[in-house]
Amino acid sequence: MEKQNDVEILIVEDNQYDAEMALRALKENNLANSVVVLRDGEEALDFIFAKGKFVGREKNSHPKIILLDLKLPKVNGLEVLREIKSNEETKVIPVIMLTSSKEEKDIVRSYKLGVNSYIIKPVDFDKFVDAIRGMGLYWLLLNQLP
Amino acid sequence: MKFPGIFIMLFLAQMLVGEGLLAQNYVVYPDHFYETDTIVIGSEPDYPPYCIIDENGNADGFSVDLFKAAAAAVGLEVEIRINIWSRLREELAAGAIDALPLVGRTPEREELFEFTLPYMSLHGAVFVRRGTTGISSVEDLEDKEIVVMRGDNAEEFVRRNNISDKIFTTNTFRDAFLTLAGGKHDAVIMQRVTGINLLGEMGLRSVEPLDLQLPRFRQDFCFAVREGDYILLNRLNEGLSVVIADGTYEELRLKWFGPPEQGELTMQDMLRLAVSLFVPMLIIMSVFWIIFLRRQVKSKTLVLKDEISERKLKEKELRKLKAQLEKQVEERTAELKEKVRKLDKSQKAMQHVIEDLNDITAELEAEREKLEYSNKELEAFTYSVSHDLRAPLRAINGFARFLIEDYAGKIGGEGRRYLDTIRENAARMDQLISDMLNLSKVSRADINLISADMSDIARSIFHEVASDQEKELFDIRIEKMPKVVCDSLLINQVWQNLIDNALKYSSKSKIKKIRIGSEEDDKEIRFYIRDWGVGFHDKYKSKLFELFQRLHAEDEFEGTGVGLAIVKRIVHRHGGKVWADGEINRGATFYFSLPRK
Numbered sequence: 053m054e055k056q057n058d059v060e061i062l063i064v065e066d067n068q069y070d071a072e073m074a075l076r077a078l079k080e081n082n083l084a085n086s087v088v089v090l091r092d093g094e095e096a097l098d099f100i101f102a103k104g105k106f107v108g109r110e111k112n113s114h115p116k117i118i119l120l121d122l123k124l125p126k127v128n129g130l131e132v133l134r135e136i137k138s139n140e141e142t143k144v145i146p147v148i149m150l151t152s153s154k155e156e157k158d159i160v161r162s163y164k165l166g167v168n169s170y171i172i173k174p175v176d177f178d179k180f181v182d183a184i185r186g187m188g189l190y191w192l193l194l195n196q197l198p
Numbered sequence: 199m200k201f202p203g204i205f206i207m208l209f210l211a212q213m214l215v216g217e218g219l220l221a222q223n224y225v226v227y228p229d230h231f232y233e234t235d236t237i238v239i240g241s242e243p244d245y246p247p248y249c250i251i252d253e254n255g256n257a258d259g260f261s262v263d264l265f266k267a268a269a270a271a272v273g274l275e276v277e278i279r280i281n282i283w284s285r286l287r288e289e290l291a292a293g294a295i296d297a298l299p300l301v302g303r304t305p306e307r308e309e310l311f312e313f314t315l316p317y318m319s320l321h322g323a324v325f326v327r328r329g330t331t332g333i334s335s336v337e338d339l340e341d342k343e344i345v346v347m348r349g350d351n352a353e354e355f356v357r358r359n360n361i362s363d364k365i366f367t368t369n370t371f372r373d374a375f376l377t378l379a380g381g382k383h384d385a386v387i388m389q390r391v392t393g394i395n396l397l398g399e400m401g402l403r404s405v406e407p408l409d410l411q412l413p414r415f416r417q418d419f420c421f422a423v424r425e426g427d428y429i430l431l432n433r434l435n436e437g438l439s440v441v442i443a444d445g446t447y448e449e450l451r452l453k454w455f456g457p458p459e460q461g462e463l464t465m466q467d468m469l470r471l472a473v474s475l476f477v478p479m480l481i482i483m484s485v486f487w488i489i490f491l492r493r494q495v496k497s498k499t500l501v502l503k504d505e506i507s508e509r510k511l512k513e514k515e516l517r518k519l520k521a522q523l524e525k526q527v528e529e530r531t532a533e534l535k536e537k538v539r540k541l542d543k544s545q546k547a548m549q550h551v552i553e554d555l556n557d558i559t560a561e562l563e564a565e566r567e568k569l570e571y572s573n574k575e576l577e578a579f580t581y582s583v584s585h586d587l588r589a590p591l592r593a594i595n596g597f598a599r600f601l602i603e604d605y606a607g608k609i610g611g612e613g614r615r616y617l618d619t620i621r622e623n624a625a626r627m628d629q630l631i632s633d634m635l636n637l638s639k640v641s642r643a644d645i646n647l648i649s650a651d652m653s654d655i656a657r658s659i660f661h662e663v664a665s666d667q668e669k670e671l672f673d674i675r676i677e678k679m680p681k682v683v684c685d686s687l688l689i690n691q692v693w694q695n696l697i698d699n700a701l702k703y704s705s706k707s708k709i710k711k712i713r714i715g716s717e718e719d720d721k722e723i724r725f726y727i728r729d730w731g732v733g734f735h736d737k738y739k740s741k742l743f744e745l746f747q748r749l750h751a752e753d754e755f756e757g758t759g760v761g762l763a764i765v766k767r768i769v770h771r772h773g774g775k776v777w778a779d780g781e782i783n784r785g786a787t788f789y790f791s792l793p794r795k
Contacts, residue, residue, distance in 0.1 A: 067589050067593075069589070069592070069593040069596070069597070070589060070592065070593070073592065073593070073596045076596075076600070122585075123585050151585075152584055152585040152586075152588040152589065152592075153584035153585065153588065153635065173588070173592060174592070175588060175591045175592050175595045175624055175625055175627075175628035176595060176621075176625060176628075177592070177595055177596040177599045177600075178599070180592075180596070
């Protein structure tokens with residue numbers, strides 16, 4: 053569980069292939085040192101707030117960045133986002149939305165809930181790698197948390 | 199013949215009245231003539247000897263007998279009611295009785311009654327003490343003391359004619375005679391007959407009337423009938439004439455006044471005078487008056503006849519008018535009924551229409567709800583497509599790449615080509631999904647109208663869409679176009695797709711030229727974009743704007759067949775139209791119109 057307290061990137065993605073591709077994209081950008089992948093919104097909330105099956109995890113140890121798929125089983129991505137952004141402790145964590153399309157409604161809603169950025173998962177993997185690189189550069193290396 | 203004049207007059211009257219007026223009257227007043235054979239008259243109880251009551255309480259007297267005789271001569275029976283003078287006068291004036299036998303003719307009574315010819319004139323006389331001499335004319339009375347009854351005709355007479363300066367009055371005739379008999383004053387003046395009768399009653403032999411005429415002190419006595427009752431008047435006149443002529447009058451006079459004595463000889467003379475002078479004169483006057491009346495009646499009859507015929511005519515006209523009016527009223531009523539019926543009908547029709555409209559509204563409401571539901575379903579579907587269809591494509595594309603990267607050596611050249619094909623098709627599938635989502639979006643998006651400069655839009659879109667190389671190769675000219683009110687984001691998409699097509703389908707042609715412009719009329723503005731590219735066969739021009747319709751193979755010109763469908767959808771949503779002209783290998787012109795608003 054030590055590892056869980058030292059997470060740099062949390063990926064919440066129900067599609068295992070998308071998750072695998074995300075990991076590979078991170079790896080190609082040398083960003084995959086400590087990545088945790090969770091499969092649904094409930095797990096994500098348990099992990100972030102150290103409850104459920106993640107009871108005992110150091111509460112104050114937050115991931116440096118969360119990649120959150122919009123469409124998730126059980127608790128959807130927007131709901132997870134709301135929980136994170138409405139908590140004083142967790143709302144500083146940068147959350148990047150992963151979405152399949154640029155459906156404006158989703159994006160607008162995400163921004164209203166306080167999302168920090170979003171990445172459209174392209175069909176062309178090369179473009180995805182590019183997007184991940186840009187995201188990683190900014191949020192992990194350049195962006196300093198207050 | 200005692201009174202020859204009377205016969206002449208009666209004969210004359212008979213000729214004129216009997217043949218003419220009476221016959222005429224019989225026609226004009228049939229109800230009044232000869233039908234009432236009994237008439238009612240009134241008589242006074244105490245006017246001796248003219249009107250009195252006998253021992254049986256029946257009317258009697260000279261005037262009553264004379265009236266009965268005159269009436270009997272013309273076939274009238276007489277019923278007599280007895281009453282005091284003043285009441286009888288009123289009754290005759292009111293028509294309660296038909297005639298009176300003894301009425302002195304005076305101007306004021308002439309207005310109330312009609313008078314027959316006078317049958318008797320009473321004259322005044324000068325009464326003196328027996329043996330008095332020196333009075334032989336009216337002038338001799340001048341220095342004499344005269345006694346009269348106060349209020350009597352005699353007083354009026356002596357004062358009016360200045361008979362004497364010395365006039366004395368008493369309360370009654372009796373007092374006057376007593377005063378004279380007592381040796382006081384010189385003479386009493388009063389009605390002769392009344393005076394003689396009174397002296398007889400009083401047994402006063404020392405007073406006697408002088409044989410002196412007082413011509414202006416005279417009273418004519420007649421029968422009187424109701425005013426305007428000329429029929430009865432004529433009959434009584436006729437009867438009176440008969441009884442005077444046949445001696446009945448004389449008989450009655452003898453009966454009531456006795457044989458003429460010395461004093462009454464004068465009266466006989468006077469009667470003769472009256473009958474021979476006044477009666478013919480009155481008869482002549484009556485005749486003229488009757489003729490005049492007859493003429494008047496004639497003319498009035500004529501006028502009446504005219505009036506009657508005129509009234510009949512008017513009545514006829516009125517009846518005609520009434521009938522017309524009734525007819526009109528009936529017609530109008532019928533018209534109104536018809537209108538009411540029609541209105542009723544229209545109202546019912548309106549009600550049906552309203553009911554139908556309500557039904558239609560309800561149907562439309564239901565349809566709208568269905569549409570809303572479908573719209574939501576469509577949205578959910580779109581969402582699902584964009585998320586769920588893409589995930590497998592990403593996996594196909596991604597893992598094919600991993601294969602290439604991780605196992606390049608084992609796959610070989612041909613294997614590599616297969617994997618590239620897989621990746622390309624996944625990408626194409628992704629493009630199709632994107633275009634479909636786009637089409638769906640432009641169909642559903644709210645339209646935000648703003649004023650947009652079409653020249654600016656076309657120009658900036660061209661710069662956005664064309665690659666650097668294309669910008670160098672193409673001769674592009676964009677004319678000045680008007681500003682239009684539209685959703686500029688959607689219209690951007692229109693220009694984007696059209697310019698994109700023009701560039702794409704000119705890419706293999708020699709002439710690389712694009713012209714963009716517009717023309718307008720008062721209804722709409724038509725925009726066009728013309729190229730000199732591959733064009734299309736005229737027969738396909740209706741298919742161009744259909745979804746997924748392509749005229750070229752994918753390897754010839756890439757594309758999904760959605761672009762023009764999007765153009766059409768957007769233009770339709772603005773109320774405009776799209777169309778195109780083209781010729782194979784000569785180029786194409788695409789048009790769209792926007793209505794002026």
